[in-house]
Amino acid sequence: xxxxxxxxxxxxxxxxxxxxxxxxxxxxxxxxxxxxxxxxxxxxxxxxxxxxxxxxxxxxxxxxxxxxxxxxxxxxxxxxxxxxxxxxxxxxxxxxxxxxxxxxxxxxxxxxxxxxxxxxxxxxxxxxxxxxxxxxxxxxxxxxxxxxxxxxxxxxxxxxxxxxxxxxxxxxxxxxxxxxxxxxxxxxxxxxxxxxxxxxxxxxxxxxxxxxxxxxxxxxxxxxxxxxxxxxxxxxxxxxxxxxxxxxxxxxxxxxxxxxxxxxxxxxxxxxxxxxxxxxxxxxxxxxxxxxxxxxxxxxxxxxxxxxxxxxxxxxxxxxxxxxxxxxxxxxxxxxxxxxxxxxxxxxxxxxxxxxxxxxxxxxxxxxxxxxxxxxxxxxxxxxxxxxxxxxxxxxxxxxxxxxxxxxxxxxxxxxxxxxxxxxxxxxxxxxxxxxxxxxxxxxxxxxxxxxxxxxxxxxxxxxxxxxxxx
Amino acid sequence: xxxxxxxxxxxxxxxxxxxxxxxxxxxxxxxxxxxxxxxxxxxxxxxxxxxxxxxxxxxxxxxxxxxxxxxxxxxxxxxxxxxxxxxxxxxxxxxxxxxxxxxxxxxxxxxxxxxxxxxxxxxxxxxxxxxxxxxxxxxxxxxxxxxxxxxxxxxxxxxxxxxxxxxxxxxxxxxxxxxxxxxxxxxxxxxxxxxxxxxxxxxxxxxxxxxxxxxxxxxxxxxxxxxxxxxxxxxxxxxxxxxxxxxxxxxxxxxxxxxxxxxxxxxxxxxxxxxxxxxxxxxxxxxxxxxxxxxxxxxxxxxxxxxxxxxxxxxxxxxxxxxxxxxxxxxxxxxxxxxxxxxxxxxxxxxxxxxxxxxxxxxxxxxxxxxxxxxxxxxxxxxxxxxxxxxxxxxxxxxxxxxxxxxxxxxxxxxxxxxxxxxxxxxxxxxxxxxxxxxxxxxxxxxxxxxxxxxxxxxxxxxxxxxxxxx
Numbered sequence: 001x002x003x004x005x006x007x008x009x010x011x012x013x014x015x016x017x018x019x020x021x022x023x024x025x026x027x028x029x030x031x032x033x034x035x036x037x038x039x040x041x042x043x044x045x046x047x048x049x050x051x052x053x054x055x056x057x058x059x060x061x062x063x064x065x066x067x068x069x070x071x072x073x074x075x076x077x078x079x080x081x082x083x084x085x086x087x088x089x090x091x092x093x094x095x096x097x098x099x100x101x102x103x104x105x106x107x108x109x110x111x112x113x114x115x116x117x118x119x120x121x122x123x124x125x126x127x128x129x130x131x132x133x134x135x136x137x138x139x140x141x142x143x144x145x146x147x148x149x150x151x152x153x154x155x156x157x158x159x160x161x162x163x164x165x166x167x168x169x170x171x172x173x174x175x176x177x178x179x180x181x182x183x184x185x186x187x188x189x190x191x192x193x194x195x196x197x198x199x200x201x202x203x204x205x206x207x208x209x210x211x212x213x214x215x216x217x218x219x220x221x222x223x224x225x226x227x228x229x230x231x232x233x234x235x236x237x238x239x240x241x242x243x244x245x246x247x248x249x250x251x252x253x254x255x256x257x258x259x260x261x262x263x264x265x266x267x268x269x270x271x272x273x274x275x276x277x278x279x280x281x282x283x284x285x286x287x288x289x290x291x292x293x294x295x296x297x298x299x300x301x302x303x304x305x306x307x308x309x310x311x312x313x314x315x316x317x318x319x320x321x322x323x324x325x326x327x328x329x330x331x332x333x334x335x336x337x338x339x340x341x342x343x344x345x346x347x348x349x350x351x352x353x354x355x356x357x358x359x360x361x362x363x364x365x366x367x368x369x370x371x372x373x374x375x376x377x378x379x380x381x382x383x384x385x386x387x388x389x390x391x392x393x394x395x396x397x398x399x400x401x402x403x404x405x406x407x408x409x410x411x412x413x414x415x416x417x418x419x420x421x422x423x424x425x426x427x428x429x430x431x432x433x434x435x436x437x438x439x440x441x442x443x444x445x446x447x448x449x450x451x452x453x454x455x456x457x458x459x460x461x462x463x464x465x466x467x468x469x470x471x
Numbered sequence: 472x473x474x475x476x477x478x479x480x481x482x483x484x485x486x487x488x489x490x491x492x493x494x495x496x497x498x499x500x501x502x503x504x505x506x507x508x509x510x511x512x513x514x515x516x517x518x519x520x521x522x523x524x525x526x527x528x529x530x531x532x533x534x535x536x537x538x539x540x541x542x543x544x545x546x547x548x549x550x551x552x553x554x555x556x557x558x559x560x561x562x563x564x565x566x567x568x569x570x571x572x573x574x575x576x577x578x579x580x581x582x583x584x585x586x587x588x589x590x591x592x593x594x595x596x597x598x599x600x601x602x603x604x605x606x607x608x609x610x611x612x613x614x615x616x617x618x619x620x621x622x623x624x625x626x627x628x629x630x631x632x633x634x635x636x637x638x639x640x641x642x643x644x645x646x647x648x649x650x651x652x653x654x655x656x657x658x659x660x661x662x663x664x665x666x667x668x669x670x671x672x673x674x675x676x677x678x679x680x681x682x683x684x685x686x687x688x689x690x691x692x693x694x695x696x697x698x699x700x701x702x703x704x705x706x707x708x709x710x711x712x713x714x715x716x717x718x719x720x721x722x723x724x725x726x727x728x729x730x731x732x733x734x735x736x737x738x739x740x741x742x743x744x745x746x747x748x749x750x751x752x753x754x755x756x757x758x759x760x761x762x763x764x765x766x767x768x769x770x771x772x773x774x775x776x777x778x779x780x781x782x783x784x785x786x787x788x789x790x791x792x793x794x795x796x797x798x799x800x801x802x803x804x805x806x807x808x809x810x811x812x813x814x815x816x817x818x819x820x821x822x823x824x825x826x827x828x829x830x831x832x833x834x835x836x837x838x839x840x841x842x843x844x845x846x847x848x849x850x851x852x853x854x855x856x857x858x859x860x861x862x863x864x865x866x867x868x869x870x871x872x873x874x875x876x877x878x879x880x881x882x883x884x885x886x887x888x889x890x891x892x893x894x895x896x897x898x899x900x901x902x903x904x905x906x907x908x909x910x911x912x913x914x915x916x917x918x919x920x921x922x923x924x925x926x927x928x929x930x931x932x933x934x935x936x937x938x939x940x941x942x
Contacts, residue, residue, distance in 0.1 A: 007581035008590030039581070062593075089590040090597075092575050096610030097586055100653040101572050102644045104563050109858050110478035110510070112915070115568055116641040118837045119479030119560040121625050122533075126561075128627075128634035138636040139567030139656070150676075154592050156599075161676035163599035165609040170587040173573045182571040184655055185610070187676045199673045202666065205621075205632035205658045366589050387580050444583070 018079030179400025240278030242395035249426035271341030339369030401453025489550030650871025711749030713866035742812030810840030872924025
């Protein structure tokens, strides 16, 4: 599916056309013949003998970018000159994607004497007398650390902390855009879960929340658990719970389409890493009686050897019938398939063995466990992690709102109740009259979602009694 | 001197005046009688029977704020009603002083697919293949960690990391305002120099520079030295070197006033903490032959017992005549006094024992070693750390520009040559024709200074051969 030209591989070219009719047409034809999609014409500039034009072209790969550029260069004898080009994704990342700006202007001596010395000493003293005041009088009120050790960057594996930074910056950008939350990337050069925990504890004074990200399983479980225990601010491993919350929301709406109940479901979860474990847990909490997890070795059952603690928990709390065997062997009769594993893991034939009106969430990114085209006509509801198909399961529907709500409420942790409330809010943000098999989750650009999630999360925090005491 | 009303203790009051002549006058008289200074009238709003007015009043202390408020409340029978008030310094700090904002907008799916998945994976892969690319393609290009453990917050002592955060936020704000540098506060909950070093090494992937701040001596020396050794990005303890650079700049200009040369100077430095040690070092490098340091126990000399490593260095490299005794005993004949200690440490009589045209830098904040009024007529040049006297020695003249220059040049460290160049640039930013005893350092609001410092620093980095190799 990576053959569709996309903005991720887009280029901006600047071309000079001789000023006579048909030149732009020739250019467009050449780009089209080379497989490029013209996504925009920008910065048109007419001069006497020629026109300068900026053209945005979506491509499919870096090699394809070069093919498109070659096709344009070949037009030089015809009066079309390639003057310059840039890779738009790389251009966008030049110098990073976020900046730190002043909330208070420092225009004169009076401003300086309040924001800095001597006035700031009054604030320091106030906080020294009562540490809790940091939650009001500093960035701690709205600042979330986006913490990664770079061991599980996107689907790419252990790329190291530097290479994880662009993802964490992207996350910071989404935190601000959708939740009004300030996020700051903390990419750690460490070698163990213990070092992550220790470092986060040390930097915690600055932050009102900790969002863990792209940390490999099973270390991520220990890191989150221990930090939750040791800190009095919300700690949230987005790869686990962000995904789980959105999956639950999507499933709630999917069940309305197929007219089933949580209490009657058999669910198969392929992939028992961070996301798979969290999804399974939240489904059990939401009342699903039967989940079967499948990893590379097949179904997880109590008694299987080689289980790490997370999978051991899994074995004890799921698959009550102790089914064994491959994914294909546990699919028959399942109502729901959730894939958080890898591309092409299930076939249309596998889906045909499922119960009536199967629900298929094929969330591996960028290439899902089964292509939606293949599942069409078999599955009643299909969701993926991709933006170019209906029903995109994307964490951005959850994390900005859930932290917004937690910070607004002054929550000291994120409870199961808060996560369930967030899922409910996401599900309900699809209006009942628009709910359909191809519209079970709201658009990631629906800014209302984060507001609804924030409100629901904050209310749940109050209900669960996890609000920081204010003096 | 804290009896001068200041913005640091200012309040904003909202009053309702009966709409008849003379009411505002009555209010102003009452505020003046209570010792408050009206610094501004804002937000005037006329209604039928009354006027609402916002008044900013500078006070001298929190107790004084209450006296002013009481004086206003007493006017109620005369048709002047205090409706509300706020402490402006606390109001300015609500929710902190900085925020994290997107540099790239995320307006649509195309933006999202470049800034986040799937496009961001290309950037991650590029950096995984060559870590150095993080200096171009991430916030590392322009991001400096402002690191403190809160053990020496301003002049207030060990207040802890939370209480140091407002200072570090202020610093971030100044970094951006004057140097266009993104600064982020890292306030550490740690108990040793070793833990500071370890933690900074772990978070270093995100940052292009490390600014150490408000870390107590002597730990600060070890922290800086070790981090300089272990990291390939600039590390700069501002309390040491920022102060030293600005003192050197001020001294260069002061010498033009009194017509003396570095090579002929006897300098007494009172206070042998972070700033005192760094000032002494840079003066020696600049060619001053003789420095005598004085701490609470008196002059530092080689052979004195009870010296920590920093002071031992001091003893070996200064005070060649091994003078002993109190500050007053080593002052006679000195050309320059630099105080980085505490209030009221020297007297006018001490200054009278100095050489001709003594130069007095009394930098203790907020209350200097000797009040400028007392030194006037004795010292030829007087400088303090305060904004309400001429010649304010303020680090903000150095740190934004020196980091700007280091980042622009891709410097891997900050050399002695870069510091000397920065000092020279600050000194030269006072135009020759305006140089005077009361104008030896530029205004902290002169935005040109940081630009000149940046250029000089970057050039010195190139000269010193500390530029990161680009592939």
